Amino acid sequence: MDTPDVFTITAHDAATLESWVRSTSLQQGQITRAKIILALSEGMPVMDVAAAQRVSRKTVHKWKKRFIESGPEGLLDQARPGRPSVIDAEIVNRVLTLTTSRIPHESTHWSVSLMAKYAGVTTWQVRQIWNAADLKPHRLRTFKISNDPQFAEKVVDIVGLYMDPPDNALVLCVDEKTQIQALDRTQPGLPLAPGRIGSRTHDYKRNGTAALFAAFNILTGEVIGRVEKRSRSKEFLAFLKQVERQTPKDKEL
Incomplete structure (x- = not known):
């Protein structure tokens, strides 16, 4: 069992971390790190902190070390070293071809996981390629094309008549x-009023x-x-x- 050592944080840092824990917009990883540091500052053993946050003891020690070195700033995500990942042109072409020319037999449209499976790539690569090409397979817009052989001529006549x-x-x-x-609604709706939104029965x-x-x-x-x-x-x-x-x-x- 780990013997808890003396680990204290300033009131200012504690207030910062507590605000992170209460936040509804921060990433879950950052909130978990704040909980780790707050628990350690209360004297909780590393093993208990790891169990409570469902992480390894190595992870607890890692973020404790980062906090000691840099304070709350050390708990933020840091840019990874090296060049950014580049997706091979062949992979891009394969994903785009499948997306625009085929439909998976087990679904009505492509999902990220299905495309990753068919193309033999990662889901991250699929998302990057779709975002770059502005492809959204889950969305569908309907249209109708006339089979009238004189459709174009009729359109010209109608538009000319309006113009x-x-x-x-x-x-x-x-x-x-x-x-x-x-x-028709089964009951009258309640009107909009100061401090109250309008409502109607379902x-x-x-x-x-x-x-x-x-x-x-x-x-x-x-x-x-x-x-x-x-x-x-x-x-x-x-x-x-x-x-x-x-x-x-x-x-x-």
């Missing part, structure tokens, strides 16, 4: 969104679905909307009549 409409013309930009869930009740028709006035930015229970030609024509009634004849929509 240079005919004189005294009524230009309509209309769209619909169907299957909107009509949800529970809701379903009131079926609705269809939203909307027209955008390109000239004024006004939006004309209409909500219907169904989305058929009947409802769509009724909406167009509403748009016509609400739109002045001398303005474009």
Whole structure:
């Protein structure tokens, strides 16, 4: 058993280390080192300190020595000597090729550990390569490409109509969104108040679905909307009549 020797620290250093222990933003390693020094200063044997912090006695002696030499500053992470690690170009190419051209059969997308396994590299190397190439396999953005052979020509015509409409013309930009869930909360929410955030109940009740028709006035930015229970030609024509009634004849929509 280790015989505890006399080890004292100043009140200022003790206050610094105690603030580290209470911190919620410092790295866990730095907090553990502070706990080691504080425990030693209270007379706890090295073996007990090592067991309490789940480290080896060698580690306890290491940080005790660092603290004696440099105080709290000695417990901070230090830059490692030597040149920074360089990842071989072949490794970079292998990881990038796998990331962009293949999907692992056991998952829907690449993870750091999976890529490290397939590419035969470390997880650190995978992270460095992905960060440098701004690759985020866990994120996905959907898109749709039209199979209309005249798609490009139609886009040109529509954009040209918006940019240079005919004189005294009524230009309509209309769209619909169907299957909107009509949800309502089971209880009224509590409003925002000084010292209290607004809140609402987690529970809701379903009131079926609705269809939203909307027209955008390109000239004024006004939006004309209409909500219907169904989305058929009947409802769509009724909406167009509403748009016509609400739109002045001398303005474009």
